[in-house]
Each structure stands twice: as C-alpha cells, then as structure tokens.
Amino acid sequence: MEIIVCIKPVLDPDLPPAKFTVDGKKNEVIPPEGVPFVMSPYDALAVEAALRIKEAQGGKITVLTQGTKYAEEIMRKALAMGADEGVILSDPAFEDSDGFGTAHVLAQTVKKIGKFDLILCGRQAADWDAGVVGSLIAEYLNIPVVIRAKSIEVLDGVLKIERISTNGSEVFELGLPALVTLSSEMGQVRIPSGWGIISAAKKQVPKWGATDIGTDPSQTGAAAAVNRLVKLYVPVYERKCEMVTGKDPAEAAARLTEKILAIKP
C-alpha cells in the first residue's frame, strides 16, 4: 500500500486571540514572533490515518508539503510520527499560490512519484479553512475523492470510508487509487515518540522545485491565483449584557422570548 499524505504548516490555531494580528494594508496575517507554525491539525489526522492503515496492512507513507518557512519542522514531525519519507516542494514560482496553484504543485509531485494507492489530506487547512486542495488534487489526477472522512479502512483493495454529513454520516466503498480528506471526528493523533524523533532527525528530506516536477508556470504563484483577497480584518465583537427580570420565572421567560423574537438578524 503506497500512501501519500499532504500536510501544511499553519499558524498555531491555539494561539491566544490577543497574539493574532493582521496587516490591513497588505491584507496579510502578521505572524507573532517566536511562535512556530504547526502542522495543520486536520493534516495531522491524515498522517495518523495513514499510520493506522500501514500498521494494519503494511506499506509506505510519503509526506508532501509545499515549502514555506516551517515546512521542514512539520515534515520532521510527520516523519517522527512514523511516516517513511518526505518531499518538500520549494520554488519561488510556488510562492503565494492559492489552493488551485498548490493542488497543481501537489498533483505534479504525485505524478512524478508515480506509484500510489491512496492520497490523504486534511479536510481543510486550519488557517484559511478553504478546504479545496484535496478535491482539486483528485480532479487533476482524475481519481475518486471522498471528503470529511471520520474513519477509513482498506479491505481487499477496497476503501471503506465513513464520512461526516450534515445530519449524520455516510458510508462509501471505492476502489483504489483514491483521495480522502480526514475530519476531526477520526480521533486522537499520536504524539511522536523519542525513537521516532531520533530516526526523523536523521532522515534526508529532498526539496523538489518547479523543474523537478514539471509545473506549469501559468498555474502557480500569485499571478495564477483564482481567488482575490479583498479585505482581511479581525472582526470586532461587541458584548452587551441586559438583565431580563419579571415578578416570577414565567414572566421573565415571556419577556426574554419577546426580546429574542424582536432581534432582527
């Protein structure tokens, strides 16, 4: 079983809100000093899913990440968790790509690797929450995709996936190769062990650029972006507290109901 997992570094979603600031003029998030990026937690679930499949039936896990500043750190973490190999995709041409550009880079990398049965991604990146890269990679590679998986099993070469839907879950079976994106309902991600860290710290992680994977320059970078960010700002929440009283609980409840109904969305 050849599994490819795509991971992305993001600003730590557990960052205290006070540390989160944006540059409104440049429409950019200002990364707080001294706070390292982390593997997007949904992508960590994808690594975990790959490890569980490998433990059940053997195989090889290759991790891909598009090279921003913290690519190396999160790659080492995935390797420490138990992934076998990793490739960092790094080229000035890839910088400021949107989801479409990133999916193109990742799909080209998968084509270069050639042999794969399963691609796993997070359901969305925990920074922009767009959730398009997984589906787009599948589209570019022309393979089936199931998004927001809660559990994933491989039985006799057939994938069995339970995925989260609006009001419950759905079970799919599909053949390989395929792409699946993982959701938080899958459960807890393992913490790398000391032995995993020692082996990961020693591993060589190659960097591949545009010429290595044969990306189309018109499809990557800021110029190729399909999305345009119009305005980035931190919303201001206002909280007002009004005590609703009454001579007894029933009257207080009736007044409260009136007030709720009077709120215009």
Added chain:
Amino acid sequence: MDLEFTTEQVMFKDMAKEFAIREVQPYVKQWDRDCKMPHEVFKKLGEQGLLGIKAPVEYGGLDLDWLTLGLVTEQLAYYDFSLGMGSCSRTSLGIMPIAQNGSAEQKKKYLPGMIQGVLTHCFATVEPDAGSDAMAIKTTAVLDGDEYVINGNKTWITNANLANYAMVVCQTDKSKGSKGLAVIIVDWGTPGFSRAPIENKMAFRHHDHGQLFFRDCRVPKTNQLGGFGMRAAFSNVEHTRFGIACAAVGAIQACLDLSVKYCQERIQFKKPIGSFQLVQEKIADMVIDLEASRWIAYRLGYLKDKNVNVAKETSIGKYHNMEALSRCAKAAVELHGSYGLSDEYPLERIYRDCMAPIIYGGTAHVHKLVLGRLELGIDSVSR
C-alpha cells in the same frame, strides 16, 4: 558556547510539551486534590521514550544528552512542577546509578523496566537523624558469608511505597568513615524490608514519600551497586540537582505566563493592573529571574554533556533557580490577588510545591556551604 538547539532537542522539547498538555494538564489539579496520581502516567512517559533519554540503547534507552533531558524536564514542569521532577528523578536516581555503577545482571534486571515506566525505584539515603549530614547515617550492612544483613530506617524517601526495588545507602564499616559507605539494592518483598507512607504533605502531594525499615534484612552480596565511598553513594544526586534547576525554569515560565495574562486582563481603578508600576516591577523581576535561571540551567546541561566537573555550576543552578522560583511563585500568587489562593489556578500549587526541592537535593543552606567551600577551600562542617 553554541546556544542553538539541535533539531532533535527542539523536537523532544515540543514532544514533551504536547505530552504534558494531553496527559498532565487536564488532570493535575485533581491529582493534587486526591493526593495521588495514576501510575499509568509513568508508563505513558516510558512509551514516549521520556524515561530512557539517558539510558543505554542496549536496554531500550535512547542514550541522548543531558540538555535534552533538561529541556524535557522544563516542559513537563511547566504543567506540573512535581511531575517534571518525578520524571527526571527516574533517570537521575533510578536509571543512572545502575547504568553507571551496576553489574551486567543488575542492568538487565532493572533498566528495561525503568525505561518503560513499569518498574519504580527509590533511592534511600536520609534517615531520621541523618538529613543534611549524610555521614551520620546509622543503617548498617554487615557481611555474613555471601550476604549483607541490613538494619536501619530511612525516611522521606520518594516512591518508598511504590518502589519495586530500593537502593539503600548503608554503612558497611563505621571505622572507615565515608569509605565504608555502599549502596545496596533491596527488592520489595525481601524478608525484613517494610515501609510506611508519609501523608498530609504541603508539597508534591500526589507523589509518594515514606519510611523504609530494615530488620535483619538479608540480600546477596552481589546486590551491592558499585564500590564503596562517597562517590559510589552520592555521585548521581548531582543529576537530580540538574533536574531541579531545569524544572524550576519551567515553573517560573508558568508563573510569568499566567501573571502576564492576568495583569493584562484584570481591571482595577479602571485600568488593567499591568499598567501600575508596582505590578510592572514584579513582572520585570520575574523576567530577570526566568532568563537568569534558564541560562544557568542550559549552561549546566551543556557542561554536563562535555563531561567536565560541574560541582560548582550544579550548586549554583540548584540554589539559584529554586530561590528564583520561590520568589516568582510568591509574586504570581500575589498578582492574582485572592484568585491566586484558589486551586482553579495552578499558582498556589507551584507556591507549595517549590518548597520540596528547596529542601531535597541538598538544602539551600547546604549548597551555599558547598559554594563557600569551593571558593574558600575551607569546609564549614569538617569534623
């Protein structure tokens, strides 16, 4: 001195933090209230490899550097100072005496279980009448054929009631003074070996401490660990002192982080209390204590990894960092006002817990005496 951490050191630090956030932080308040913690935590630490950092690879350890152990201890101590110490002491006083002085059989018997967190040690020096004055110990081990016969009492021994084996500092020949000291391993279950807990403690409440009693307790002569004399008996206490210096850094960081957040959020006189200069002074003092402690601890780790004599640096680290922690814990409780006294915040626990390693690992006074002796060449307690 190279101040950059290696990739591996950073990864261990991050891993220990992740472990503590998942396995320690949510439970520590209740452990402290209940005065007990599940032994599972040590098994989990073992599975992570955090108990084998300094242990030989052939017994399942990782054989890494002291600085890595220091960084891990700091991270665990950020969430639970006492667990940071408990975890580190398993290396310093559980694994190291055997790894450094043990026979092949002793290593085979104890090291794998210690590294996995399934075995528990205790290291027993202190007695009712022999605390700072280790030379006053009365526990005797008398050779009778191929066996040592042990008689005596030990007190305030960490893990006394959980230990699968005790390493007991004994006097084998009083006429030889310190040269008669030896460490003898006594497995729990050996006839003549009993124990009792010490309860209702101010600090380290969820960790076990107790008394050990030996009455004509016979063990094979081969249970002796290493040779005779002060070095054989006490060389590993130095590692615990390093652990104390590192754990203090984690706890000071916790005091500072909580205080900064609280002082930014708590409004009095229509302003965050952090805007008052007297409050800012306290924060500034904590920042200075943190930086000084951190670099003392890291440099000590760095020097230990160079295998040089660190007697002076160890005493400085143990003394300074614990004094710094006690100042910072007091300041942090004070800055939180009445809330600082509630166990809804971890500060009152840190304030209590920091008293334990001010006393153990050599009291603050003792370390000042060590530093005085090293500098003056005069031993204040020479007999």
